[in-house]
Amino acid sequence: xxxxxxxxTKDGLRRERDGEPETxxxxxxxxxxxxxxxxxxxxxxxxxxxxxFSLLRSVDGVERLDAMLACDVAAFLAEAEAEPEREDDGGxxxxxVYNTAELTEYVEDPENPDEPLRFVDxxxxxxxxxxxxxLHDLIGQEKPLRIVDATGDDLLTGKPRRRRVIPGTQNGxxxxxxxxxxxxxxxxxxxxxxxxxxxAHPEIDPAAYDGGFALEFSPVNGLVHLPLRYxxxxxxxxxxxxxxxxxxxxxxxTFGELVHAVFWELGFxxxxxxxxxxxxxxxxxLQELKDALGEEGDGDEPWR
Numbered sequence: 054x055x056x057x058x059x060x061x062t063k064d065g066l067r068r069e070r071d072g073e074p075e076t077x078x079x080x081x082x083x084x085x086x087x088x089x090x091x092x093x094x095x096x097x098x099x100x101x102x103x104x105x106f107s108l109l110r111s112v113d114g115v116e117r118l119d120a121m122l123a124c125d126v127a128a129f130l131a132e133a134e135a136e137p138e139r140e141d142d143g144g145x146x147x148x149x150v151y152n153t154a155e156l157t158e159y160v161e162d163p164e165n166p167d168e169p170l171r172f173v174d175x176x177x178x179x180x181x182x183x184x185x186x187x188l189h190d191l192i193g194q195e196k197p198l199r200i201v202d203a204t205g206d207d208l209l210t211g212k213p214r215r216r217r218v219i220p221g222t223q224n225g226x227x228x229x230x231x232x233x234x235x236x237x238x239x240x241x242x243x244x245x246x247x248x249x250x251x252x253a254h255p256e257i258d259p260a261a262y263d264g265g266f267a268l269e270f271s272p273v274n275g276l277v278h279l280p281l282r283y284x285x286x287x288x289x290x291x292x293x294x295x296x297x298x299x300x301x302x303x304x305x306x307t308f309g310e311l312v313h314a315v316f317w318e319l320g321f322x323x324x325x326x327x328x329x330x331x332x333x334x335x336x337x338x339l340q341e342l343k344d345a346l347g348e349e350g351d352g353d354e355p356w357r
Contacts, residue, residue, distance in 0.1 A: 059088055059308050061096040061281075063104055066308070082114035089309035096283060102148055103277030105315070106133040122313060124320025129273050132325045137275040145239035145266055147280040150314040152287040152304060153234045156227035159293075165224040172202065178217035195253070203342055213341050227293045235306065235314035239266035239279070269321040270332045283311060 065078040079085035285303040290296035
């Protein structure tokens with residue numbers, strides 16, 4: 054629709070005025086907000102995350118978006134210009150904004166109450182695992198993962214305390230209304246989740262095993278070279294995560310929704326400085342856990 058749609062190009066935002074294409078770079082935040090609710094028709098194939106940051110960097114008063122984007126916008130724009138500390142992007146081929154639709158209301162089954170999760174000692178955990186393993190061997194399914202809580206420290210030693218968790222059960226159901234969210238992640242090559250996974254799933258091509266990468270701990274200057282895309286697909290299910298598909302379709306996005314999704318994810322852990330501090334704390338915690346388990350630190354990042 055002329056006047057209400059924009060295209061993201063390497064030269065700026067393109068729109069149609071009086072039937073003629075016009076490419077422009079917003080001079081100030083008010084001109085930028087004038088295009089905020091315009092439908093984003095297309096992103097050029099060679100358009101990168103760095104191109105978006107360059108566009109925003111040229112906007113006078115862009116820091117006024119801090120409250121709306123819930124982060125220090127100028128700090129991330131500045132970080133994007135710095136030389137990356139490492140060239141390896143972890144196998145990410147591109148970054149994309151995508152859609153999720155989730156049910157929001159949970160209704161318990163009064164005739165079959167939910168069971169809360171429980172912390173158990175080693176003896177009860179061993180007994181529970183034996184029963185669960187036997188059951189899954191009988192029905193031919195993969196054995197369930199062992200869930201361990203390692204968020205607390207031992208009061209005597211000060212080292213991470215590991216406690217087995219027996220997950221609870223939810224016997225109710227989820228219902229509408231649905232909440233539509235715009236997410237932002239990297240997309241690229243995934244490694245084998247664990248030894249034997251591909252052998253157990255011959256339908257999966259290891260060479261084409263792709264997936265999403267969380268970006269909240271990633272320095273922006275290590276991502277700016279990646280193509281930026283929008284995935285219009287959306288799936289509605291009749292349960293929270295793995296329910297039956299009710300509807301699969303495609304939805305549009307506005308320019309402002311795309312920008313918001315990008316900065317919401319990148320700024321989720323705070324400014325670049327605060328993010329790096331949180332990353333250091335997490336890395337230290339992971340190393341403590343590896344030491345407690347007698348493992349060598351191998352640089353794995355389990356949040357990916």
